[in-house]
Amino acid sequence: MFNKSREQELIVVCIIPAGGEYAMKTYHSVLARLAVSYIAIVLVIVLSLCSVFYLYDSGRDREQLNARSRMTLENAARTLDAEVFERVERIALGLALDKTTDLRQLRGGSWQTYPSRLIGLQELLQAEVSGNAELIEAIHLYEPASGATLSSLYGLVDAASRAANPSLPSDWIDGMLGTPGSSLWTPPRFVPKDAFSRIPGGSGQRLLTYAHAYPFQSTGADSQLILAIDVKEDAIQAVLRNMLPVQYEETWLRGASGAIVPGTAEAAAGGATAPAADASALPALIANADLAAAPGAAGGWIESDSHTVFREPLPTADWTLYSATPHSFYRERSAAVLKLMLGICALAIVIGLVLSGVMTRLIYSPLKRLVGKIRHLAGQPAAAGANEYGLIDTALEHLSGRVVSLEETLHAAGPLVQRDALLKLLRGDSAGPSPKETRLLGDGFGGYTHLRCVVLDIGSRPAGDSAARPAALRELAKLLEERQTAQRRIVTAELSDRRLAAIVADRESGSAGGPAGGMKGTASGANGHGSAAATEAAGEAGLRREEDALQAFAQRLADDGLRRLDVRVQLAWGCEVDRPDRLPLSLGEAESRLKYAYFLPGTAVLSGAGLLERELSTEEIPQPMLSRFRDKLAARQPFEQIAAAVDDLLEAMRTGPYSADYCHFVLANLVFVYSDHLKSIRYNPPSGGRPDLHRQYVGLGHIDDFRRWLLHSVSAFLANTEKRHGERATDTLEAAKRHIERDLSGDLSLEAVSSSVFISAKYLSRLFKEELGVTYTEYVTARRMETAKNLVELGSLTIEQVAAAVGYGTPAYFIKKFKEAYGCTPGNYLREQAKQAHSS
Known part of the structure; x- marks a missing residue:
């Protein structure tokens, strides 16, 4: 039809x-x-x-208003934390780590000898205050040993001046000296604008002080210096007014010490109270809100007789933001709605x-x-x-x-659609799969309740043929698909030119030996009462067997990749999930573990919770270990000592609790330090030009390649440097000998003489031993004794004058050294010379 x-x-x-x-x-x-x-x-x-x-109660609208108010308060807390508290902590950290002006110049009274250091340090504090004038009022630096304070506002204040002037703020000093922590925030205090502002009603402002110990990781009681930053309370109120234009008058900020920062300047000055609650009811509302919050909870609210109090702790600072809303607001809103x-x-x-x-x-x-x-x-x-x-x-x-x-x-195009849907699923595409892709994924993983992601990194072939990686990935995918069984399905997808992702899906195990079967068996004992301990033990045993099976599967896969495909394979497992839409979680965990393939090149299977714990770790390698390579390189220590410093650092990265991103940062910084040292001494390799060390580092495959590359470069550098300095050794030695002859009565320590000829003390000592066959001390003593002998023979000087002329502070020590050199005292030597002259 x-x-x-x-x-x-x-x-x-x-x-x-x-x-x-x-x-x-x-x-x-x-x-x-x-x-x-x-x-x-x-x-x-x-x-x-x-x-x-x-039918629905207006309480739903009230809950929505509460949720909206809490979200607004949470956003305000994050903004306040980022723009005030976290920013102040970053300023303190920047000052502590500033390379141009060292804060330690205030210690030990060294600034009295070099006043310019004190001026430069104060200019640094004043520059930091000027750059953050809307937030910071002043920055102070206090030395507990001497009691001296250097302030951007007051200048240098010694202990006596500070004791004589009680108006100078010192609450942060007392607090830091008694705290076991490394930092604290002081309660707000009113600071008059001038001397006339101290009368009632005078002008001024309220300040909070953030104090931190120096060094940065020391406690307050053990600190060498204390860095304090005065923060304007007006800056906090400005953020609250901007983020909470309606509620800021009913908003308070409370610190760990119990200090309260009101949301308005009037409430802070005592001129008015917040409309949400009077001053006497405020502590009770805040205390009830704290008691109602669950331990470790991010925030929440609590109902009182007349108000709803919201609380939200700041993410990084130990402060909590509170807001109170009267119940009449909800009733009016509900009736209107x-x-x-x-x-x-x-x-x-x-x-x-x-x-x-x-x-x-x-x-x-x-x-x-x-x-x-x-x-x-x-x-x-x-x-x-x-x-x-x-x-x-x-x-x-x-x-x-x-x-x-x-x-x-x-249907014929189903495999291609399924592959695209699989990649979209693994990448966590927010758009979501189409109905066709959803159906194909359901057909692919239907009946499978145990799903895991495994990521395989093929690295490179032993011959370094990176062009063959796509073919190796395809062969590896086929090798994985060969391991499918009736109870296990494996689906693969290429993530990059060197990484392959595989989804291993297992069906629910109903055997009695598995975890589920073991639990059922123990629950059917006599009178329906089984042993809880036996159930738990059976479950743990099943989980161990499952993990052992996965490890064996992964190890065989790595061995087959090397034997059959000539490819070094490293792989990592993700967590087990029960639905395909949760596979991005498993993939993310596997990729987090695989980050450590660079630092564990000999490990084929990267597993265990320890790698995930390292990923979340914030620990840092001790500073002495980080600076050992730089110090030994600058001092031109033997190659064995430099290599030992590098090996210790790399071993800490392999076995220590440090994240992969942090370790890569340390390696890049190590390369930067090495490159900067070569530039500072104007080193040019024999091959000519200046090598791009950073580009060479980026091209390295793993940490063993990094070690070989770095130590080979350092070895060549030391050899060429020794050759270059060998030609100048004779001139340097002669210059040192001339300096000794000119200044026999002065400071002839090894450090002083080596500094005068612009070489290291250790290198000068080695030159004396290698070129003259004596130590530096023996040479200096011999020259002093020979000069002393000539002065004694003149007979016109006293023993004290001769000792001072050759650099000895006490005649007794000079006589001892003279006797060791010539076998008699200076007086006996002079008399012996006189007898010989008379007899002749």
């Missing part, structure tokens, strides 16, 4: 769904059914909404009835044209009272064959 063109058939397919949902009867017109259906739908929906609003919704429902009924008539006409018009098109294509004349639904049904049956062929085509 339908023998027209394909374009005409497609027109029918696109329009039919608008009316195909109704029952196909031979009576009643389409127009009447559409009108009745639309009117019924409008009435049912509107009346249902009215019933819902009347109910009245509004009733009015909307009444208006919706009227509008719905009008629209139902309009939509009936609009939808019936294309449907009528569709029926006419079908009659025209079928060659049927228009007949009054004909069954229009039957005509549409016949057209649908005719097109069903076409739809079947289209489904067969889509």
